[in-house]
Amino acid sequence: MVNWTLMHDCYGDVDRVPVLLERVELGDDAEAWEELGYRLVLENDLVFPAGFAALPRLVRLASRSARARGLAGVILRRAAGHHGCDDLLTACGDAIAEFRKLLDRHLQARPADYLASFLDSLAAKEEYHWSAVLGDFTDDFYHLACPHCAVEVTIAIGDHGRYSAIRDWHRGDVNRRDLRPVSPGALSGTGRWMHRTAVRDGQEVLADGIAHLFGRAECPRCASVFNIADEYTSANRPVLRQAR
Structure with a gap:
């Protein structure tokens, strides 16, 4: 049982969120969903x-509510931040595991929000880094330091090409080298x-982009x-929660 007197939202209130949750559990209350969104996540x-x-109540609603699924995903994508709620997040373990299963079923239906749900799935797996940076590979750029010469x-991975280059702000991407996708x-x-x-x-474009992202560059x-993925991850992975 949640002790809501300890659970403040972005305004410091402790009584409004449970009321809003009851409203959305009774029906698709658009005003309640909107208020929940800005009270829970900035x-x-x-x-x-x-x-x-x-989160557990949102996950229970997620199988029948796209709003609940989306809000649960937003919360999880930001779980790597310095929120000071490690114990609360740990207590959500069962709900997060159920959310992963729900998202997997949703992805198999090839929904219109496929990429967003794919990113939510990564966050539910605690792959916060890729959840934050992965694009749809139509116009994606990743910047990293060469591990040998710095x-x-x-x-670049997208409609413009799949290459490594030196970016020159006057001439564009110069000295291009084709990427080598992973098998x-x-x-x-x-x-x-x-x-x-x-x-x-x-998702052919997504799969091809991933093969290049996890491939090799010159x-x-x-x-x-x-x-590419190893170097980009080592330079950009967020600091994760510390185990106690």
């Missing part, structure tokens, strides 16, 4: 104790899950070859 990536306290390399059989861990899921669900300056 646009600057902050999530409040009431957000984690509400020059900043631009990785699906060589993928492991998160990359394998991402690629297999996209292939299973007929540095345009020193010609060394490196794994």
